[in-house]
Amino acid sequence: MSQTILETAPLECPECAARLAITPTLAGEVLDCRGCGAELEVVSLTPLLVQLAPHAEEDWGE
Ligand SMILES: [Zn+2]
Helix, strand or coil, rough: CCCCCCCCCCCEECCCCCCCCCCCCCCCCEECCCCCCCCEEEECCCCEEEECCCCCCCCCCC
């Protein structure tokens, strides 16, 4: 009896289709695409779904 659980679902940037080696853990988390630099907001974890985050003018200074 084995159960397949995908802990690292493939995640692609909707902007440039780059594969993101990131596993988001929270809905609402914002990821940076390493391919094009787009900010991607995690809108859902199950299923894993991201969308381009609204462009923010603020610099979070991280
Ligand atoms: Zn990208």
